[in-house]
Amino acid sequence: MAKDDATVSYDGPAGGWGSVRGIASIFGKEWATPAALETLAQQNKPGGFACVSCAWTKPAHYHPFEFCENGAKATLWELTSRRCTPDFFARHTVKELRTWRDHDLEQQGRLTHPMRYDPALDRYVPCTWEEAFAAIGAELKAIDPKTAVFYASGRASLETSYCYALFARLYGHNNLPDSSNMCHETTSVALKSVIGAPVGTVVLEDFSKCDAIFFFGQNTGSNSPRFLHDLQDAVRRGCRIVTFNPIREKGLLAFVNPQNPSEMLTGRETQISCQYHQVKAGGDIAVMMGLCKYILAQDDEARARGGHVLDRDFIEQHTAGFEAFEAQVRALSWQEIELASGLPRSSIEEAGQVYVQAKSVIGIYGMGLTQHVHGFENVATYVNLLLLKGNIGREGAGISPIRGHSNVQGQRTVGISEKPELVPLDKLAELFGFDPPRDKGMNTVEACEGILAGQVRAFIGLGGNFLRAIPEQALMEAAWTKMRLTVQIATKLNRSHLFNGEVAYLLPCLGRSEQDVQTGGPQVVTIEDTFSRIHGSVGRRQPASGELRSEMAIVAGMAKATLDPRPTVDWDAWVGNYGLVRDLIEQTYPDMFTDFNQRLFTPGGFYRGNSARERIWKTKSGKAEFTTPKTLSAHGFKDASGRYRLITLRSNDQFNTTIYGYSDRLRGIEGTRDVVLMNPDEIRRAGLEPGQVVALTSDADDGVEREVRGLVVTPFDLPDGCIGAYYPEANPLIALSHHDEMSKTPAAKAVPVRIRA
Numbered sequence: 001m002a003k004d005d006a007t008v009s010y011d012g013p014a015g016g017w018g019s020v021r022g023i024a025s026i027f028g029k030e031w032a033t034p035a036a037l038e039t040l041a042q043q044n045k046p047g048g049f050a051c052v053s054c055a056w057t058k059p060a061h062y063h064p065f066e067f068c069e070n071g072a073k074a075t076l077w078e079l080t081s082r083r084c085t086p087d088f089f090a091r092h093t094v095k096e097l098r099t100w101r102d103h104d105l106e107q108q109g110r111l112t113h114p115m116r117y118d119p120a121l122d123r124y125v126p127c128t129w130e131e132a133f134a135a136i137g138a139e140l141k142a143i144d145p146k147t148a149v150f151y152a153s154g155r156a157s158l159e160t161s162y163c164y165a166l167f168a169r170l171y172g173h174n175n176l177p178d179s180s181n182m183c184h185e186t187t188s189v190a191l192k193s194v195i196g197a198p199v200g201t202v203v204l205e206d207f208s209k210c211d212a213i214f215f216f217g218q219n220t221g222s223n224s225p226r227f228l229h230d231l232q233d234a235v236r237r238g239c240r241i242v243t244f245n246p247i248r249e250k251g252l253l254a255f256v257n258p259q260n261p262s263e264m265l266t267g268r269e270t271q272i273s274c275q276y277h278q279v280k281a282g283g284d285i286a287v288m289m290g291l292c293k294y295i296l297a298q299d300d301e302a303r304a305r306g307g308h309v310l311d312r313d314f315i316e317q318h319t320a321g322f323e324a325f326e327a328q329v330r331a332l333s334w335q336e337i338e339l340a341s342g343l344p345r346s347s348i349e350e351a352g353q354v355y356v357q358a359k360s361v362i363g364i365y366g367m368g369l370t371q372h373v374h375g376f377e378n379v380a381t382y383v384n385l386l387l388l389k390g391n392i393g394r395e396g397a398g399i400s401p402i403r404g405h406s407n408v409q410g411q412r413t414v415g416i417s418e419k420p421e422l423v424p425l426d427k428l429a430e431l432f433g434f435d436p437p438r439d440k441g442m443n444t445v446e447a448c449e450g451i452l453a454g455q456v457r458a459f460i461g462l463g464g465n466f467l468r469a470i471p472e473q474a475l476m477e478a479a480w481t482k483m484r485l486t487v488q489i490a491t492k493l494n495r496s497h498l499f500n501g502e503v504a505y506l507l508p509c510l511g512r513s514e515q516d517v518q519t520g521g522p523q524v525v526t527i528e529d530t531f532s533r534i535h536g537s538v539g540r541r542q543p544a545s546g547e548l549r550s551e552m553a554i555v556a557g558m559a560k561a562t563l564d565p566r567p568t569v570d571w572d573a574w575v576g577n578y579g580l581v582r583d584l585i586e587q588t589y590p591d592m593f594t595d596f597n598q599r600l601f602t603p604g605g606f607y608r609g610n611s612a613r614e615r616i617w618k619t620k621s622g623k624a625e626f627t628t629p630k631t632l633s634a635h636g637f638k639d640a641s642g643r644y645r646l647i648t649l650r651s652n653d654q655f656n657t658t659i660y661g662y663s664d665r666l667r668g669i670e671g672t673r674d675v676v677l678m679n680p681d682e683i684r685r686a687g688l689e690p691g692q693v694v695a696l697t698s699d700a701d702d703g704v705e706r707e708v709r710g711l712v713v714t715p716f717d718l719p720d721g722c723i724g725a726y727y728p729e730a731n732p733l734i735a736l737s738h739h740d741e742m743s744k745t746p747a748a749k750a751v752p753v754r755i756r757a
Contacts, residue, residue: 082109217368221251373636
């Protein structure tokens with residue numbers, strides 16, 4: 001390969017000194033105080049505070065430093081010494097700020113005062129909390145409640161989430177989209193359908209008992225680095241890890257544990273994956289069907305010898321639909337499987353042999369499965385694979401989606417849902433003496449459709465960066481300003497705050513690492529991790545401003561200004577003592593939250609339970625469901641000459657839409673995010689050159705023009721037909737209609753695009 005064709009890459013492992021340098025760079029950039037080090041020492045430990053980054057668990061047996069590079073960055077980002085004060089807004093118009101980069105907006109630091117948007121000045125101006133609440137309440141009273149949307153980001157506590165959902169229903173709607181609509185809603189819909197539980201069945205202890213772990217579409221190195229400790233331990237005791245991902249991500253290749261002095265001094269790496277297969281984006285169903293085809297063939301041979309590979313007792317007692325699925329697998333040709341997956345039969349069979357030999361298998365996946373037009377089939381087919389050997393509902397085995405945001409799973413648990421059938425509305429009616437709305441509310445895609453159609457009059461955002469995270473950005477930004485009311489609750493400035501309704505407020509809140517002192521004294525909040533364990537969290541740092549209010553206090557302030565008083569609803573008491581809210585959560589969900597207040601700091605968290613883990617299948621048939629996928633390709637569009645499957649990516653230096661910097665160390669890309677990644681052969685076939693500046697254009701068949709310009713062609717190790725670009729910069733290329741058919745999760749992992757030189 002000529003020098004100009006050399007792919008960019010990172011030669012080192014995940015973790016190691018690179019991780020330490022990444023943390024140090026953010027510490028210096030944010031001018032964080034020495035107290036930040038004390039906060040990091042308490043992070044993810046019993047009696048400490050829960051990281052605001054990923055949803056990985058707070059283990060009972062913790063490391064001296066129970067945080068990863070991204071978790072440390074998130075904490076230092078929150079504890080910055082920078083302040084975004086009213087003086088900043090007096091110096092800059094909103095129109096000007098729209099020209100700034102995402103990173104530069106957040107670099108202004110913590111928001112310090114409640115602000116009102118003044119359209120005549122095109123500036124935010126300071127206001128009082130009382131003024132903000134009164135205006136918000138008046139606006140909400142003046143509109144039909146069903147035209148309001150209450151969005152929730154993934155980091156709000158269980159207590160705040162419960163009260164926010166109650167506020168929405170007391171007000172009169174179920175329009176409660178949240179960030180899971182954009183990532184793991186496919187999980188909630190698919191797992192609920194096929195095993196009767198909407199979340200994963202695995203707990204942390206299972207990783208010490210499994211024989212094999214299969215990964216599909218999850219980048220542990222950047223998205224949940226603390227997981228690497230458990231993977232390293234598993235590999236060292238003989239567990240085999242097989243990975244399917246279009247990109248060879250460093251975290252699943254090699255790891256040096258930053259907490260191991262010997263490894264740090266010697267650079268001794270642990271090889272994580274024994275096999276790594278670069279499947280085409282959208283080709284995972286074909287891979288799984290190929291694995292199943294190989295397993296059935298091995299079972300045939302074993303039965304001829306008087307043995308077996310399949311767990312036929314489990315299949316007979318606990319599943320439905322096996323015969324139809326088996327017939328579909330046997331009818332598939334290897335040629336079809338190879339074409340759809342982009343992998344040779346030999347590679348799939350090599351992986352299949354690991355599955356056959358393993359007694360207990362855990363199936364891991366991320367948004368590489370959920371964010372596809374046929375994401376439901378991705379997840380359901382993965383369950384099929386695990387059911388063949390009874391790998392759901394026993395120790396050391398199970399299905400394990402890895403959640404991204406800190407409490408995104410927990411929000412759904414306590415009522416943030418647009419689907420009334422998932423919420424105990426009768427219990428809410430009994431507790432609070434009202435008739436909750438029973439009609440389905442809007443999810444994220446439907447909320448966007450409503451805003452575009454002019455049907456949504458008010459939007460309240462409890463955290464997040466909604467306008468930057470969603471598809472169809474150009475049309476959405478234009479439509480956003482036509483709403484009557486927009487309210488954003490946040491810790492830092494982001495692009496979503498620069499598009500406002502006729503009446504708009506920006507309300508600053510406490511961060512999770514900060515002291516939350518109410519009339520009842522210092523408060524504890526709780527979160528749920530990816531393993532359905534509940535953890536208490538206590539902030540100890542001095543708040544960034546004396547004007548900040550907790551998310552609970554802000555929700556209660558809006559609710560009091562909007563709703564008529566009820567003797568059963570005491571917002572002031574709940575804000576004064578969050579334990580009273582936990583009592584309400586326990587009364588609403590008694591099976592999951594028994595003795596909630598007494599178990600806040602259980603080491604490792606307390607488990608709220610999972611019916612499928614107990615092999616209680618809450619499905620239509622009463623059994624775990626084998627399904628027959630209707631396609632081998634999850635991307636949802638036809639391949640054509642010049643059409644590429646765009647994979648949107650996060651860098652090592654970001655979390656969701658938060659851009660910490662411009663170092664994607666684990667991919668070898670430094671100083672820029674304006675790149676399009678292509679394999680060298682693909683570059684040549686397209687008549688392009690490395691370093692050439694190009695535009696990506698949408699190839700969705702809907703007549704809407706979408707384009708992202710100024711991207712530098714960068715050679716990278718990707719399968720043919722697949723290209724990569726960063727999220728959220730590439731989001732304008734995603735059509736709102738390009739989503740999973742069942743859950744409406746935006747299909748950001750295979751977007752049809754063309755390249756314009």
